[in-house]
Amino acid sequence: MTDAASPTSAEPPPVPPGVRAQILATEHWGLLASRSTSQAEVLTRIAIFLTLVSAALVSVSLLGQATKYSGPFAPSALGILGLLYVIGILTQVRVINVADEDMMFVIAMNRLRAAYVDIDPGVERYFFASAHDDEVGMQRTYSFLRPRGSTQVAGSSMVFIIVVNSAVLGMFVGGLIAALTGLYGLAIVVGAVLVVLSVVVWLMLGYRGYRRSLASYTPISPSAPES
Template sequence: MSDDARNTDALTAQFLATEHWSLLASRSTTQNEVLTRISILLTLMSAALVSIALVGQATAFAGIFPAFADALLGLVVVVGILTQVRVTNVSMEDLMYVLAMNRLRAEYVRLAPEVARALSTSWHDDREGVSHTYYFLGRRDRSQVFGSSMMFTFVVNGALVGLFLGVLLATSGVDVAVAWTVGIVCAVGYAVVSLWLGARIYFRFWRDYTPASPTD
């Protein structure tokens, strides 16, 4: 190999490494942001429930209590939905970062094929390569989906929506048993629909995506 070719490869590797570190930093910043958003949601939810309990005791659950409880729970539900939207977006952004870094590894392997045996993560930017990068100890299973931050927000927001509707109906004069039955059904329905929408976004992406370095 000529000196010019070696210099070109070295410069290419430097550019790739710089881009790789930039992607890692962006991915870390995004993950920290969404974890902070989830923490804010949980803190707000806890404070809201404590406030409702205190105001309920002070007003004997009468007077301004129904309006206060409905308004406060409505606010928490809105914040929860906004947080869920951000968590879903971050999940797709994280997929974007992983795909981009897999592409960079493909260039590493092209420049120095011997490094392939030292890579734990994949250098293929298709669905199989991404799954290997996310979990290179074996095949990913459903536990990683159900234990994700996105699923966590689905469940929390489902509970919040169910609680809000149950309280709204109960404070409007509807029978308590009916109100809570409606709330539970809506809570489960919300979580299921949210999961379906998230899966739809994920699979639609892979249907329209064309990998640059697919798995052999």
């Protein structure tokens, strides 16, 4: 009986660091390409929606002048605003989903950056982006030189679309109340309140999705606890 190990039981030779770096770089470029595609797609969707909003408001204005704001004006205007809101909801949901996807891409690239550091620990101090795949590392990658604040969230595409679409909803509901009751003061108040409620509800839903995504994920290279 021979003591030689069979070829199938022999351990594979160690992978050279250069080969590991090539594999990681390929994955990194794949993530960058997917991220760029998602961003380009959602920016196109936003541009289309804003164009439709502008065109719809101009159409309603011209329709009002042509009908002297009577007869078919109310149902036509409400139909335009209703359709615009449906398109806005579809755009808004996509923007929120892309924001969540972008966070996942950033975390994934942080994990790859940690693998680069494993290959060559000396390169970490040259990275502005984080090499930690947790929430702290993700926020560091999004904002290199200072912690992320409320202005980044307030100025995001997600909040922008939520505000615009909530305004469309407020105009639709306010117009519906005015058409049915003729109480324009009530229509303005209800429309304004609905705008605020819609913004708050959608922001809460977006934040809940953000927390749910992070809660379902376990980092493998977390940031060091602050002293």
